[in-house]
Amino acid sequence: MPETIADIRKVTKIYTLGENKIYALNKVSAKIEKGDFVTIMGSSGSGKSTLLNMLGCLDLPTSGKVLINNTDLSKLDDEGLTSLRRNNIGFIFQQFNLIQTLTAVENVEIPMIFNGASPGKRRKRALKLLQRAQLPPEYADHKPNELSGGQQQRVAIARALANNPTILLADEPTGNLDSKTGHGVMELLRELNQAGTTVIVVTHDPRMEEYSRTTIRLQDGEVVNENP
């Protein structure tokens, strides 16, 4: 019996826009197993990003429950959510979201700083992670605006891996990349998945489905189908 790493139970998220209530998610239930490679597919506005943000402890549901590693997120305070996010979850964004004042290697160090790692240790690990994310070593001391999109995303992936997370969450990781670079990034995610990390990717690009083992399809805030 595979271990469940993320359990989504009847999650509803309602945004109020003026007088209208918008159901971003409507009683969505899903289980994600440890070591899986999941793509969450759907057109824009289908609620897939909302779902990802909930898995990443960035957003809380209006009703329903999200359990990560058997921990109910609604029972955690800010401190608890922060620590869960810091130690178990790695984020990859569409816009890379690197900190512009810091160099590539420093960006990778950031999550380790919040975890209290010593300077020498975190620098060493950051360089190793950049290597693993296949960023050419000469770019380690470059600022993000001196890197190409693909290179920036590799830095972002290295950063997501900094605290050795069990889950990698990627929100349209290839959205800002050309298809060749995009495939390179997806290959990297596959490699990481094969090394044991659970990877959850939100995308509307059907070509990305080939990398995943499980697909959750969302439409208007509801799960359309879920194939094992």
Next chain:
Amino acid sequence: MRIPDPLKNNMYAELARRNLKRQAVRTVLAAIGIIIGVIAISSMGILGNSLKLSVTDSFSDIGDKIIVSPVPGEDFITDKQVDQIKKVSNIESVIPVISGGEIVEYKKGGTTIQYYVAVYDIKKDDLDKLADLQEGRHFKPGSTECVVGSSIAKNLDLKLGQKIEIDGSNLRVVGILKERGLGFDINTDSGVFTSSEMYGKLYPDADEGYGTVIVIVKDIDKIDSVMKDIKERINKKDELVTVFATNSITESLDSVFKSISLFLMGIGSISLLVAGVSILNVMLMSTMERTKEIGIMKAVGASRRDILKMFLLEALFLGVIASTAGAILTIGGSYLIMSLLVKNTSYLFTLSSMFYVVEGFFFGIATSLLGGMYPAWKASMMRPLDALRYE
């Protein structure tokens, strides 16, 4: 600006430094606010302090003296009263003083210089307690010798051995007193001190008593009880003497200058307040601009406390750098002004003046921390998702 090595390893410090550098112009403007505030507060403090020092310096009394003088209507203090004073405990010495105002004539070449002085009849030992000799020796009892104060010696250009003429009598100058400054007891700087015999010759009709009695107390804390004792003994039936403690003047001077300093620094602190508001503004703008960055930080594991720490550190950096600059400029500027205008910088490098510089320095840091507190708190309370979505 270079960061020392231990700080280099601290990413928070490094981040704060880079963020301040990123908005260099704005940082400099905010820093100028703090610099002006620090300069205002510490230079106002120094100004007040220098005023106080220059006034108190001209008074020589350390404040351990009590002056007993006859009330209007009574001509003098009698020997009997002096004896009564001597019975009071905690008294170091009692110095009865006889004095008269006189014109001194001094012939130099063909011209005669006239100078108004006070002639004193004080015992040699008692004079020693009031002022020190600069050169020469004391007058001998019964002689026509005299000791003169420093300003007389200076104004009349007197040297030891020269003669001055008072009321037709010639007095030989055998000693010159050290400059002592303005006092509440007697003015030694413009006094001529001579023997009782000589004084008697100058004032054959002088009263049978003393114009003033100076009482030096053993312990300055006992000055009030000594004053009370003297009053009780002599003014038992009728009000015969007034008693006055010299320290009451220095005390009230102290409190006057304390309030002047406080008032001046109050003015100075207004500019620091303005600086604090500008820090608040700068930091608020910077949190708004960096909202997305805060979101990223939170997404990758920054807690509220981490964010708070980062922003406060930035404010602290700004405060320390600006306050240091302000303190240096204050010392440099005050030195320049004092040496150019007053030509005396001794008041600047006193402990009390430096205290105001240190005070300004810490006020500067505290202001930037206070100004940075609300923006830092606001940044830390941002919800990560909202912050991430912020464009």
